Amino acid sequence: MTHAIVIGSGIGGLAAAIRLARRGIHVHVYEASEKPGGKVSERHFDGFRFDAGPSLFTMPDLVFELLDDDLRFPLDRLEVITQYFYPDGTQLAAYSDVQKMAEEVETKLNVPATKVISYLQKASTVYDLTADLFIFGSFHRLKNLMNLKSLKTLLNFRRLQAFRSLHDFNTRELGEKRLVQLFDRYATYNGSDPYQTPATLSVISHLEHNLGAFIPEGGMFRITDSLVKQALRLGVEFHLAQPVRKVVAENGRAKGVWLDSGFVPADIVVSDVDIHRFYSSLMPDLKRLTKIEKEERSSSALIFYWGMKGTFPELDVHNIFFSSDYKDEFRHLFQLKEACDDPTVYIYISSKYTKADAPEGCENWFVMVNAPADTGQNWAEFVAQSRNNIVEKLERMLKRKLSDFIISEEILSPPEIAKQTGSVNGSIYGSSSNSRYASFNRHANFRSDIQGLYFVGGSVHPGGGIPLCLSSARIVDGLIQEQLLKLKQ
Numbered sequence: 001m002t003h004a005i006v007i008g009s010g011i012g013g014l015a016a017a018i019r020l021a022r023r024g025i026h027v028h029v030y031e032a033s034e035k036p037g038g039k040v041s042e043r044h045f046d047g048f049r050f051d052a053g054p055s056l057f058t059m060p061d062l063v064f065e066l067l068d069d070d071l072r073f074p075l076d077r078l079e080v081i082t083q084y085f086y087p088d089g090t091q092l093a094a095y096s097d098v099q100k101m102a103e104e105v106e107t108k109l110n111v112p113a114t115k116v117i118s119y120l121q122k123a124s125t126v127y128d129l130t131a132d133l134f135i136f137g138s139f140h141r142l143k144n145l146m147n148l149k150s151l152k153t154l155l156n157f158r159r160l161q162a163f164r165s166l167h168d169f170n171t172r173e174l175g176e177k178r179l180v181q182l183f184d185r186y187a188t189y190n191g192s193d194p195y196q197t198p199a200t201l202s203v204i205s206h207l208e209h210n211l212g213a214f215i216p217e218g219g220m221f222r223i224t225d226s227l228v229k230q231a232l233r234l235g236v237e238f239h240l241a242q243p244v245r246k247v248v249a250e251n252g253r254a255k256g257v258w259l260d261s262g263f264v265p266a267d268i269v270v271s272d273v274d275i276h277r278f279y280s281s282l283m284p285d286l287k288r289l290t291k292i293e294k295e296e297r298s299s300s301a302l303i304f305y306w307g308m309k310g311t312f313p314e315l316d317v318h319n320i321f322f323s324s325d326y327k328d329e330f331r332h333l334f335q336l337k338e339a340c341d342d343p344t345v346y347i348y349i350s351s352k353y354t355k356a357d358a359p360e361g362c363e364n365w366f367v368m369v370n371a372p373a374d375t376g377q378n379w380a381e382f383v384a385q386s387r388n389n390i391v392e393k394l395e396r397m398l399k400r401k402l403s404d405f406i407i408s409e410e411i412l413s414p415p416e417i418a419k420q421t422g423s424v425n426g427s428i429y430g431s432s433s434n435s436r437y438a439s440f441n442r443h444a445n446f447r448s449d450i451q452g453l454y455f456v457g458g459s460v461h462p463g464g465g466i467p468l469c470l471s472s473a474r475i476v477d478g479l480i481q482e483q484l485l486k487l488k489q
């Protein structure tokens with residue numbers, strides 16, 4: 001029987017474990033933390049439940065294809081994806097239905113509905129041209145480049161808008177400042193800067209608007225919970241609070257891993273660890289580390305989990321309070337690496353959908369601002385300054401005194417994200433996509449010089465976010481299937 005070790009039980013690691021176990025491979029998952037799930041975790045305090053990390057769920061089929069029927073959880077497609085609040089008092093509901101969204105934009109921002117429809121059609125074309133090669137496939141293998149679909153992508157490269165920034169593209173296509181800001185925001189979905197990232201990232205708006213944004217009943221943690229149950233059912237063995245210290249390869253083959261308790265042999269090793277950490281400590285390799293460091297780290301986040309006594313009918317599940325100067329906000333995030341006086345504030349309230357997440361008459365507010373990667377800032381000062389800025393901004397825009405409502409609080413800052421999930425500098429998505437070549441420079445899901453060693457998760461190809469991490473596991477599964485077939489021949 002083939003033995004596999006998966007290092008880390010983030011979404012990528014869990015998906016890989018399930019896929020390998022379904023192939024009859026005996027899988028052991030070693031996880032440094034005391035709980036599985038990595039960033040997709042939850043918090044409970046003072047009668048409130050919070051999703052601790054991700055809040056927006058797209059492409060749920062990528063989760064459901066891993067689960068037996070009885071483990072698939074109920075979920076709904078959101079009718080209003082996000083409520084947007086602008087500093088000038090404009091409020092805009094981003095409807096899931098494209099026609100309705102376009103009409104809302106026409107009414108509230110005075111931009112012809114056709115502009116939004118045409119923009120989302122272009123985003124859909126980018127998806128069609130890139131999905132097979134850049135999202136669900138691995139262009140790191142020559143054979144994947146030598147087929148008709150890939151040829152079509154390469155011939156249409158101009159339409160991917162890879163040579164202009166997302167902000168420039170949005171300005172040209174949409175014109176109106178507030179609408180541009182709305183579509184620029186998608187760069188933050190993989191921790192990047194819309195003023196630098198290639199316009200190919202408009203594809204993210206396609207996932208949200210054309211394919212839909214979903215909410216699981218019981219919150220995002222249902223994803224982790226169901227994947228763990230599925231893995232256990234397939235015989236996957238979890239070893240929690242057991243960090244892997246070293247990965248061993250000899251003569252071009254993965255051999256196993258070192259734990260504090262000793263060496264564990266394996267035929268296959270799949271790493272779900274931030275690739276920077278992998279090459280700085282698990283398999284030290286200065287050359288590869290230097291290459292990874294050439295790409296700027298992605299942004300991190302600062303989150304306040306607030307138990308609120310009272311309800312806010314004007315808010316929805318997802319809410320954004322935009323800054324008045326978006327460019328300056330990203331300058332603070334990526335160049336100055338400091339707190340910004342007027343940050344864009346995101347509020348996720350799962351109790352609007354799952355009532356049990358907050359006591360009667362209360363709401364659970366997950367309040368997040370983008371934060372720079374941890375480069376040694378004074379975080380106590382950063383947190384205090386940001387909290388003041390956020391409270392002042394929300395009080396001004398919501399016209400209510402928030403301190404009267406906040407009855408419980410916990411905080412998650414970039415150094416804690418790093419500590420809890422092993423993400424170097426607290427960067428949520430590994431490297432950012434702030435350069436034109438970023439997606440080509442992401443580490444592949446395999447090593448051509450070491451058989452049996454594979455990589456999944458948000459810091460490697462195809463990138464961060466739940467759907468892409470799940471895709472990395474699907475790619476790895478395909479590669480392992482090929483390896484097993486070769487061994488049988």
Ligand SMILES: Cc1cc2nc3c(=O)[nH]c(=O)nc-3n(C[C@H](O)[C@H](O)[C@H](O)COP(=O)(O)OP(=O)(O)OC[C@H]3O[C@@H](n4cnc5c(N)ncnc54)[C@H](O)[C@@H]3O)c2cc1C
Pocket residue numbers: 007008009010011012013030031032033036037038039040052053054055056057058242243244245272273274282301303417420421422423428429456457458459464465466467469
């Ligand atoms: C605040 C926040 C908001 C987000 N919002 C969204 C969102 O709305 N939608 C979305 O799709 N995505 C979102 N994301 C991103 C998404 O959560 C991640 O891309 C995804 O969950 C990462 O999964 P992963 O497989 O890379 O593993 P991770 O979650 O990074 O987990 C890696 C695991 O490996 C373990 N580990 C590390 N080193 C070792 C070792 N040496 N030995 C053993 N185990 C080890 C860690 O403890 C951890 O459990 C968000 C993330 C955060 C933090």
